[in-house]
Amino acid sequence: MTQAVLAEPAPLPLPDFGSEPWWLIIIKVLFVFVFLLVLTLLTIWGERRVVARMQQRLGPNRTGPFGVLQGLADGLKLAFKEDIIPAMADRPVYLLAPIVSTIPAFLAFSVIPFGPTVSIFGHRTALQLTDLPVGVLFILAMSSLGVYGIVLAGWASGSTYPLLGSLRSAAQMISYEVSMGLALVAVFLYAGSLSTSQIVDAQRSRWFIIAVPISFVIYGISCVGETNRAPFDLPEAESELVGGFHTEYSSLKFAMFFLAEYINMITVSAVATTLFLGGWRAPWPLSLFSWANAGWLPMLWFVAKLCIFLFIFIWLRGTMPRLRYDQFMHLGWKVLVPGALVWLLLVATARALSFRDFLLYAGVPAAVVLLAWAFWPTGGRQDRPPPPVERGTPPRYPVPQLDAEPLRRSAGKEVTRA
Amino acid sequence: MLRPYIPILFLGILGAALAVVSVLGGGFIGPKRYNRAKLDAYECGIEPTEQAVSAARFPVKFYLTAMLFIVFDIEIIFLYPWAVAFGRLGLFGLVEMVAFLATVFVAYAYVWRRGGLDWN
Numbered sequence: 256m257t258q259a260v261l262a263e264p265a266p267l268p269l270p271d272f273g274s275e276p277w278w279l280i281i282i283k284v285l286f287v288f289v290f291l292l293v294l295t296l297l298t299i300w301g302e303r304r305v306v307a308r309m310q311q312r313l314g315p316n317r318t319g320p321f322g323v324l325q326g327l328a329d330g331l332k333l334a335f336k337e338d339i340i341p342a343m344a345d346r347p348v349y350l351l352a353p354i355v356s357t358i359p360a361f362l363a364f365s366v367i368p369f370g371p372t373v374s375i376f377g378h379r380t381a382l383q384l385t386d387l388p389v390g391v392l393f394i395l396a397m398s399s400l401g402v403y404g405i406v407l408a409g410w411a412s413g414s415t416y417p418l419l420g421s422l423r424s425a426a427q428m429i430s431y432e433v434s435m436g437l438a439l440v441a442v443f444l445y446a447g448s449l450s451t452s453q454i455v456d457a458q459r460s461r462w463f464i465i466a467v468p469i470s471f472v473i474y475g476i477s478c479v480g481e482t483n484r485a486p487f488d489l490p491e492a493e494s495e496l497v498g499g500f501h502t503e504y505s506s507l508k509f510a511m512f513f514l515a516e517y518i519n520m521i522t523v524s525a526v527a528t529t530l531f532l533g534g535w536r537a538p539w540p541l542s543l544f545s546w547a548n549a550g551w552l553p554m555l556w557f558v559a560k561l562c563i564f565l566f567i568f569i570w571l572r573g574t575m576p577r578l579r580y581d582q583f584m585h586l587g588w589k590v591l592v593p594g595a596l597v598w599l600l601l602v603a604t605a606r607a608l609s610f611r612d613f614l615l616y617a618g619v620p621a622a623v624v625l626l627a628w629a630f631w632p633t634g635g636r637q638d639r640p641p642p643p644v645e646r647g648t649p650p651r652y653p654v655p656q657l658d659a660e661p662l663r664r665s666a667g668k669e670v671t672r673a
Numbered sequence: 674m675l676r677p678y679i680p681i682l683f684l685g686i687l688g689a690a691l692a693v694v695s696v697l698g699g700g701f702i703g704p705k706r707y708n709r710a711k712l713d714a715y716e717c718g719i720e721p722t723e724q725a726v727s728a729a730r731f732p733v734k735f736y737l738t739a740m741l742f743i744v745f746d747i748e749i750i751f752l753y754p755w756a757v758a759f760g761r762l763g764l765f766g767l768v769e770m771v772a773f774l775a776t777v778f779v780a781y782a783y784v785w786r787r788g789g790l791d792w793n
Contacts, residue, residue: 284680342712342713385678385679386677387678422731425739433749441756443756497715507695507696580792581791607759
């Protein structure tokens with residue numbers, strides 16, 4: 256009987272969030288708020304240090320031990336900078352945009368589970384601010400609302416570069432939201448729920464990164480595009496668009512956009528952890544011991560996994576060159592979307608026919624092959640063959656060619672030197 | 674039923690307080706030195722384009738992307754409840770969803786063929 260095979264172990268009922276004592280709710284709200292702010296400051300510092308190391312520099316190391324207070328110092332500096340509102344700006348919308356951008360960034364994090372049930376001042380409660388039957392949908396909704404802040408900021412600035420930057424940003428975010436949403440469907444097929452705590456619960460025996468590896472890869476790529484981070488940071492392409500949508504913003508208004516961007520990065524990392532890496536569950540060898548998944552310890556696993564994701568974000572920025580806009584759209588609409596759809600159909604078919612292990616044995620090698628193809632040096636699309644090298648009279652000693660004649664002949668073409 | 678949303682409301686108030694205080698407070702803390710050029714739109718030092726917004730025209734591709742997004746987003750919204758209830762629907766659910774996805778896929782293939790997904 257298919258029904259019996261498909262039946263999962265009954266998911267835990269949702270804890271009764273919101274009916275807890277008010278002091279407990281306030282403690283949790285303050286904790287999430289401070290956690291996000293502190294982690295943002297640490298991420299800014301960590302990013303600058305790690306990227307500096309990758310570029311053989313030292314990075315900020317003056318403010319506090321190892322320069323760890325650099326983010327705070329930057330924030331304070333921004334607060335004491337002049338607050339400029341351009342004459343062409345649409346004032347109310349211009350002031351509203353950073354607020355619209357910041358609030359959803361905070362809200363999206365509210366349904367992320369930090370750990371199992373613990374006792375706080377004698378009160379049993381789950382280490383989670385709140386949970387909804389539509390938890391993941393809520394996160395996606397909030398991250399979509401963030402687009403409004405960006406579009407309004409670009410439009411209200413009354414300037415060309417921000418307008419173009421915000422249009423690009425919006426197009427990019429909605430394009431990658433499609434593949435992001437499609438990648439998550441496979442997780443819900445396995446978990447049978449949209450609530451974050453129930454999805455973590457469904458990963459008791461096997462993390463979803465093993466069950467649906469291709470979804471994880473697609474989600475990972477799309478969330479880099481969704482957060483406008485390198486190598487997909489086209490809205491902020493400094494060489495062509497100055498600063499993108501926040502070119503005209505200064506002082507603390509700029510700081511709000513910066514904060515929202517980093518919180519969004521933390522949120523997508525937390526979602527990836529929750530949906531694919533077992534959330535707060537201990538990694539494999541440790542998960543055999545029951546103490547590793549009880550009490551306050553799981554918070555450590557959660558934060559560790561979160562930091563791994565944040566490091567990957569920084570690593571990508573230090574490694575990859577920025578894509579061209581058409582390459583970027585090509586990847587989103589012609590590779591990720593059909594890929595996610597086909598993979599979803601495969602997962603659904605395997606599930607309906609209760610043919611689970613097929614996915615395990617076929618999916619993991621497929622994901623490895625996919626990643627290898629993506630990172631293979633010549634695997635990318637070659638738009639045009641390199642133009643033939645034009646040689647003038649060869650100089651007797653190696654100098655850069657200074658005569659203008661060969662350059663003029665090849666005007667319009669790329670001049671390559673061997 | 675709406676009780677789980679109470680903590681979200683609290684967090685939203687806290688976030689809004691931070692954002693509003695920062696946006697309004699920035700004007701009070703920082704210095705103010707008037708300079709006409711400072712208030713101009715930033716265009717790398719050249720005279721800014723007149724009426725960048727009201728006269729702005731941008732590629733129709735952006736509209737097309739938004740329309741495509743709506744099509745696929747609605748598809749995703751249909752997929753979520755289906756995925757959650759999949760264990761109970763079984764093979765019937767699979768066949769139904771394949772039929773639905775095939776319908777959307779025809780439109781997708783058409784857009785691809787007509788060059789709607791190319792960006793030049």
